[in-house]
Amino acid sequence: MSQLPVSWLCESFEAGEFSPALSAWPHPAFVRALKQRPHPGPLPVGEGAEAEDGIAFLSENELKILAGLRFEKRRREWLMGRWTAKKLLTVQLGCAPRELSIEPEAGGAPVVWRAGERVPGCLSISHRGDRATAAWADVLGMQVGVDLELVGEANPAWMVDYLTEAEWGLCEGQGIGWPYLVWSAKEAVLKSLRTGLRVDTREIEALPGEGELDGWRRLDVRSGLLKGDCWVGWRSDGGYLLTMAVLKN
Numbered sequence: 723m724s725q726l727p728v729s730w731l732c733e734s735f736e737a738g739e740f741s742p743a744l745s746a747w748p749h750p751a752f753v754r755a756l757k758q759r760p761h762p763g764p765l766p767v768g769e770g771a772e773a774e775d776g777i778a779f780l781s782e783n784e785l786k787i788l789a790g791l792r793f794e795k796r797r798r799e800w801l802m803g804r805w806t807a808k809k810l811l812t813v814q815l816g817c818a819p820r821e822l823s824i825e826p827e828a829g830g831a832p833v834v835w836r837a838g839e840r841v842p843g844c845l846s847i848s849h850r851g852d853r854a855t856a857a858w859a860d861v862l863g864m865q866v867g868v869d870l871e872l873v874g875e876a877n878p879a880w881m882v883d884y885l886t887e888a889e890w891g892l893c894e895g896q897g898i899g900w901p902y903l904v905w906s907a908k909e910a911v912l913k914s915l916r917t918g919l920r921v922d923t924r925e926i927e928a929l930p931g932e933g934e935l936d937g938w939r940r941l942d943v944r945s946g947l948l949k950g951d952c953w954v955g956w957r958s959d960g961g962y963l964l965t966m967a968v969l970k971n
Contacts, residue, residue: 726955727968729813729814730868732964733806733853779819779820781835803847803854806856807824807845807847810856810858811845814858821836832846832847842860844858844866855870864968865915865970866966867915868966868967871903872961878902881901884905884924889904902963906956906964926947927945930942935953938957939957941956942954
């Protein structure tokens with residue numbers, strides 16, 4: 723590829739603040755909605771207009787999904803992901819956020835609906851810490867997967883069972899972020915395959931690659947699961963690693 727055929731967006735919600743990267747949506751109540759107190763029911767839409775405005779970008783079906791999320795952390799992550807994805811999609815599709823409904827298909831991967839019809843294309847969403855990212859591919863036969871990881875301790879022991887011998891053997895030479903980068907790349911590839919973590923991650927091997935594309939540094943990925951061409955790239959910012967896999971069947 724000479725140009726990345728995917729649109730993407732990464733948003734920061736650090737310290738509870740919303741940092742716009744495209745158009746600014748004037749929904750200050752959304753930040754407050756992210757910080758709602760824990761409770762067993764849905765977000766308190768009926769408690770006031772500001773609470774309603776804070777989640778006004780959600781469709782009716784999305785509100786039902788949100789109502790089923792019991793834990794505050796999960797609700798916050800889900801809202802950050804939906805906010806970021808809709809901000810990206812409204813620019814790409816030229817519509818209002820509530821016209822779109824992002825819902826999980828049978829395997830759990832997100833699909834986009836508009837006016838009762840599925841929008842052709844592939845959407846991937848990821849969140850970690852105070853950031854969320856989304857990627858969208860609308861080229862026929864192309865699938866995309868994105869993943870966010872936050873770098874932690876050096877060579878975390880739990881990853882030994884998920885990395886191949888070759889991947890783990892590079893930890894010392896590639897630096898503290900290497901195991902997290904490999905793990906993130908595996909997740910991105912599995913998302914592009916629309917399978918998620920339902921297969922052994924060692925069936926995918928990620929090794930250092932050469933070259934860059936639109937600011938993304940390349941990884942060489944090998945796997946018998948891949949039946950077509952797969953490009954994998956990564957970038958870093960403030961301790962976060964962002965990986966993207968673009969699969970063309």
